[in-house]
Amino acid sequence: GLDFVHDPHDDDGVPGSEDVDDTIDENSLENRTIIVTTVVSPPFVMLKDGSEQYEGNQRFEGFCVSLLDKLAEVLHFDYKLQLVKPEKFGYEVSPGRWTGLIGELVEGVRR
Numbered sequence: 010g011l012d013f014v015h016d017p018h019d020d021d022g023v024p025g026s027e028d029v030d031d032t033i034d035e036n037s038l039e040n041r042t043i044i045v046t047t048v049v050s051p052p053f054v055m056l057k058d059g060s061e062q063y064e065g066n067q068r069f070e071g072f073c074v075s076l077l078d079k080l081a082e083v084l085h086f087d088y089k090l091q092l093v094k095p096e097k098f099g100y101e102v103s104p105g106r107w108t109g110l111i112g113e114l115v116e117g118v119r120r
Contacts, residue, residue, distance in 0.1 A: 038084050038085070038086035039084065039085045039086060040085060040086070041086050041087070042086070042087040042088065042089060043086060043087075043088045043089070044088070044089050044091060044119070045077065045088050045089065045090050045091070046091055046092075046093050046110060046113055046118075047073070047090060047091070047092060047093065047110070048092065048093055048096050048097060048098055048109070048110055049092065049096060051071065052071055052072055053071050053072050053073040054069060054071045054073050054074060054090075055069065055070050055071045055074075056068055056069060056070075057069065057070050065089065065090075066088070066089065066090050068090075069090050074090070077090075093109055093110045093113055095108070095109060096109075097109035097110070098110050098111060099111035099112045
């Protein structure tokens with residue numbers, strides 16, 4: 010097939026120098042704070058020993074926490090980890106009605 014290389018109607022006539030929109034994409038995480046609801050599930054998310062002496066995200070450790078830290082650093086966003094109540098993944102109590110983490114996802118709970 011043919012590849013589009015250059016639009017002869019571009020202002021500067023240089024391929025690849027199209028105007029770049031510097032505004033933040035509405036789907037970007039940059040400069041946003043996201044809420045991450047989770048359950049304690051070693052080795053992915055764990056409470057640190059003595060977690061009661063820490064606040065916020067500092068209470069947690071584990072693979073997923075380290076991954077979130079790195080993603081936040083690279084993509085320039087903040088996040089807040091919170092535990093779902095009760096601290097369970099959840100189960101279906103009746104058709105379409107769930108408890109725990111799955112229940113919050115199904116119901117679209119926002120905190």
